[in-house]
Amino acid sequence: MNVLVINPPNIPFTNSSLLAPPLDVLEVATLIKKHFKTTFLDMDALNVKEIPNNIYQNIDIAVVLIDYQIPLHTTEAAEYLLELIKKYGAEKKFVLIGKTPTYFPERFINAGASIIICGIYDEILIPVLENIFNIKTLKQIPNLVICENNRIFKTERKFTQGNYKSLPIPDYSMIDFHNYMDTASMITSRGCDGKCKYCSTPYFFHQFQSRSVKDVVDELEILVTQYHKKKVIFLDDNMTISKERMRDICIEIKKRKLSILLGCLSSIAHYDKELFKLMYEVGFRWIHFGIESGSEEILKKMGKPMSITYIRQVIKEVKEIGFRVRTSFILDYPGCTLEDFNQTKNLILDLLPHEIRLHYLAYRPGTPVTYENPKEQVSGYIHSTSGSKNLYYQKEILLFLHQLEKQNYLVFIEDQDWRIYNDFNQNQKFVSMVPMKYGMCWYE
Numbered sequence: 001m002n003v004l005v006i007n008p009p010n011i012p013f014t015n016s017s018l019l020a021p022p023l024d025v026l027e028v029a030t031l032i033k034k035h036f037k038t039t040f041l042d043m044d045a046l047n048v049k050e051i052p053n054n055i056y057q058n059i060d061i062a063v064v065l066i067d068y069q070i071p072l073h074t075t076e077a078a079e080y081l082l083e084l085i086k087k088y089g090a091e092k093k094f095v096l097i098g099k100t101p102t103y104f105p106e107r108f109i110n111a112g113a114s115i116i117i118c119g120i121y122d123e124i125l126i127p128v129l130e131n132i133f134n135i136k137t138l139k140q141i142p143n144l145v146i147c148e149n150n151r152i153f154k155t156e157r158k159f160t161q162g163n164y165k166s167l168p169i170p171d172y173s174m175i176d177f178h179n180y181m182d183t184a185s186m187i188t189s190r191g192c193d194g195k196c197k198y199c200s201t202p203y204f205f206h207q208f209q210s211r212s213v214k215d216v217v218d219e220l221e222i223l224v225t226q227y228h229k230k231k232v233i234f235l236d237d238n239m240t241i242s243k244e245r246m247r248d249i250c251i252e253i254k255k256r257k258l259s260i261l262l263g264c265l266s267s268i269a270h271y272d273k274e275l276f277k278l279m280y281e282v283g284f285r286w287i288h289f290g291i292e293s294g295s296e297e298i299l300k301k302m303g304k305p306m307s308i309t310y311i312r313q314v315i316k317e318v319k320e321i322g323f324r325v326r327t328s329f330i331l332d333y334p335g336c337t338l339e340d341f342n343q344t345k346n347l348i349l350d351l352l353p354h355e356i357r358l359h360y361l362a363y364r365p366g367t368p369v370t371y372e373n374p375k376e377q378v379s380g381y382i383h384s385t386s387g388s389k390n391l392y393y394q395k396e397i398l399l400f401l402h403q404l405e406k407q408n409y410l411v412f413i414e415d416q417d418w419r420i421y422n423d424f425n426q427n428q429k430f431v432s433m434v435p436m437k438y439g440m441c442w443y444e
């Protein structure tokens, strides 16, 4: 049996200088490859809206992953996937994985998908593929939505934490690195013990689970020695949740004498000065903190209470250690007033991080903020960005961007702004309203 694993077209297509390999899709393809003949197709990277004929002729099943661990896909991408399924679903079996199909299975089944795997797929995917033509056995597998004679059948719902450790190291031979940004990326964990109300991770993946330290450093070594990568960013939601694990990873990198520059996403709540010094010692140079607000009131509403004084202290220390620091802020969290925005503004001006990402809130399915504000899901579907037009302090946001510009920040408003700049001075500071390039301006 031949299986095609698809990263669907992300409409509008992602700018290749910003694009990371779809690691969650590659992870699925690697798992399937151990059991079936497998082809990998990244429609986003290749800018294609159709499955090439030579591939389509030779496959029996298409497995599509959308909005699973990397939250890249947009509402438009999901709509386009529906079109794709309508076009090909009558002839081929389509198996879907990801948050969007999990929360809206009917839409995909009605479009022609054969099976939706709801939630975590680790222990379910291979049995599903092995029994794809055996509806009786499929009905015994939990957490599926199945199309049976044009009717929808839901199998038993069973809580599963999955078995993340059992997943293989992604097989990078299935992708062409030339299609992606220069800085390589890795994902080594999933889930979170935090309860931020806007974040889907703890509600979809539940508790924190991670790959073994050996696996993580093996993968890093493959990127360095086989693919000659010089910079790697860990795109785990929060790489320092487990301080012990992070410390062991650093010790292993040191032991193997890997020469590589590293970056990761972390959280203020999981900062530890000694750990960050060790991280710096083994090559970490870039760190992202999702701070999200300068107002303690709003932070409480977000489900991530934090002292602003402590945030100030952490960012100061991390900069002193030598890290290039990126921070992100949500400008329009429900209940946010001009006064809250001013507190955020003052905090940013005080911290002056090297990179600032300013967001409008994305209402993601499965998150408390979405349930609490159902009207904000304008399409009733995936998520919308709210506020940008209606926000009454929009003018103040623009003035703030201007203020940062005067402090020598480059300001990025539109995605295409990133295409203009390829080269930056060391220590160049950015503020961006759109996704930002990784791996800029950090060196030895």
Ligand code: SF4
Pocket: 191, 192, 193, 194, 195, 196, 199, 200, 201, 202, 237, 238, 267, 290, 304
């Ligand atoms: S700490 Fe990060 S991953 Fe965890 S719930 Fe908050 S935003 Fe999500």
